Amino acid sequence: MRPGPESDLIDHLPRLRRYARALTGDAARADDLVQDTVERALVKRALWRPGSDLRAWLFTVMHNLFVNQMRASRPPDTPLDEAPDMPVSGGQMDALATRDVHAALMRLPETQREVMLLVGLEQFGYAEAAHVLGVPVGTVMSRLARAREQLRRDLAGEPAVPLKVVK
Amino acid sequence: MTERVHEDELHAYADGQLDETRRLAVEAWLAANPADAVCVRDWVQQNRILHAAFDPVLNEPLPVALARLAQREPSRTSWRVGLAAAFAIVASGLLGYAAGLRSEGETVPVRFVQDAAIAHAVFSPEIRHPVEVDASQSAHLVGWLSKRLGAPLHAPDFGMLGFELLGGRLLPGETGPVALFMYQDAAQQRVTLYVRRDAPGSRETAFRHIHENGLEVFYWIDQGFGYALSGAVEPARMRALADAAYGQLVRGGAG
Numbered sequence: 001m002r003p004g005p006e007s008d009l010i011d012h013l014p015r016l017r018r019y020a021r022a023l024t025g026d027a028a029r030a031d032d033l034v035q036d037t038v039e040r041a042l043v044k045r046a047l048w049r050p051g052s053d054l055r056a057w058l059f060t061v062m063h064n065l066f067v068n069q070m071r072a073s074r075p076p077d078t079p080l081d082e083a084p085d086m087p088v089s090g091g092q093m094d095a096l097a098t099r100d101v102h103a104a105l106m107r108l109p110e111t112q113r114e115v116m117l118l119v120g121l122e123q124f125g126y127a128e129a130a131h132v133l134g135v136p137v138g139t140v141m142s143r144l145a146r147a148r149e150q151l152r153r154d155l156a157g158e159p160a161v162p163l164k165v166v167k
Numbered sequence: 168m169t170e171r172v173h174e175d176e177l178h179a180y181a182d183g184q185l186d187e188t189r190r191l192a193v194e195a196w197l198a199a200n201p202a203d204a205v206c207v208r209d210w211v212q213q214n215r216i217l218h219a220a221f222d223p224v225l226n227e228p229l230p231v232a233l234a235r236l237a238q239r240e241p242s243r244t245s246w247r248v249g250l251a252a253a254f255a256i257v258a259s260g261l262l263g264y265a266a267g268l269r270s271e272g273e274t275v276p277v278r279f280v281q282d283a284a285i286a287h288a289v290f291s292p293e294i295r296h297p298v299e300v301d302a303s304q305s306a307h308l309v310g311w312l313s314k315r316l317g318a319p320l321h322a323p324d325f326g327m328l329g330f331e332l333l334g335g336r337l338l339p340g341e342t343g344p345v346a347l348f349m350y351q352d353a354a355q356q357r358v359t360l361y362v363r364r365d366a367p368g369s370r371e372t373a374f375r376h377i378h379e380n381g382l383e384v385f386y387w388i389d390q391g392f393g394y395a396l397s398g399a400v401e402p403a404r405m406r407a408l409a410d411a412a413y414g415q416l417v418r419g420g421a422g
Contacts, residue, residue, distance in 0.1 A: 009237045010229075010234060010237040010238060010289075011235060011293065011296065012225070013229055013234070014225040014226075014227075014229070014296055014299075015225065017224050017225075017229075018221050018222065018224040019224055020216065021221060021224050022220070022221045031230055031233065034233060035233055035236065037233070038236050038237055039231065039236065042236075061250055065394050079335070086357070100216065101216050101220045102220065113413060116213075116217075117217065119182055119194075119303065120182070120213060120214040120217050121214070121217040121218065121221055123182070123183075126179070126184065144178055145174065145178065148178075148209070148210050148213060151213050152206075155213070155216070155226075158250050
């Protein structure tokens with residue numbers, strides 16, 4: 001009687017939906033992403049090892065789907081990691097004054113947004129987040145530092161400038 | 168002089184990921200380095216803003232298509248197998264009991280009682296998300312579930328019997344949407360009330376009771392609704408709760 005991941009799948013749906021909502025910035029797109037994640041998880045459930053962390057596995061499945069969607073929707077020669085930060089215009093500054101965290105998140109490059117949300121919202125450990133994203137822990141830490149600096153500037157209404165390393 | 172702290176540890180401090188020793192070391196550093204303390208304060212604040220912005224999603228009702236998908240038919244067998252062994256015995260016992268009743272010529276809603284017992288077994292042990300909408304928003308909860316079931320419901324009040332409403336959730340059921348209300352007492356024992364629409368004209372039943380391996384289920388059909396109250400609490404208390412629910416719901420009309 002080996003329990004499959006589906007035994008607890010439904011328990012993880014609220015958190016997957018929260019993450020997807022913050023990641024995509026759009027309720028309908030977020031639920032499509034959760035739906036795709038669940039479908040993929042059910043298809044691939046033989047690959048899940050009982051006893052391993054189901055939540056981390058589901059977030060990994062979602063991450064992979066999200067990355068594929070992003071790749072499909074951007075010019076092929078723009079690598080994800082070097083997606084340019086969007087310049088902040090005067091009009092956007094007004095929106096920032098309302099401390100719109102939704103908009104501020106959307107201005108983060110996807111790679112930084114993922115780390116920021118996995119750590120700050122979903123409370124994954126750094127090593128867990130690295131595992132979910134398939135990158136070294138050092139990469140998680142540098143993305144986190146950059147995301148936090150840009151969020152800080154955004155929420156404080158400061159223009160985005162090249163990152164200063166916090167000593 | 169304080170020990171030098173690496174930036175990664177400042178993040179780990181903000182995220183609550185340090186052990187006690189390092190946490191104290193970082194606190195000493197921050198006390199001596201106000202600029203870093205301002206950074207860390209901002210980061211903690213960012214996490215709080217994220218939670219404030221997105222935690223409400225946790226309490227939204229799950230889209231029915233999504234909930235169905237997560238429990239879809241092809242995986243249903245293994246999903247059930249995955250439940251605790253004790254519960255499997257309860258379910259098969261209920262099925263056997265119900266089949267026995269049926270052979271005596273009674274109309275017993277086998278799936279209904281079984282589904283109620285499954286819902287109880289799945290959701291009542293949940294620590295963090297036992298309900299989709301909690302009792303602090305009880306008006307919203309009852310309004311939402313009433314809308315989804317297409318008839319006015321209300322959640323019985325078990326306060327006099329020591330059980331308070333925790334909240335509720337919407338579930339897919341054999342005949343359409345199902346409302347599940349959950350209650351908890353001071354000893355954290357939980358009972359659930361499963362409410363579904365029944366086919367118009369379905370025969371009303373008196374109060375019935377099934378007991379199997381510590382799980383008590385009281386169920387009845389009244390004014391187009393099927394109700395099942397499930398809980399692993401002492402039979403006398405369950406009986407009192409069931410009486411209260413029955414009295415309040417029958418008196419209150421359609422739930």
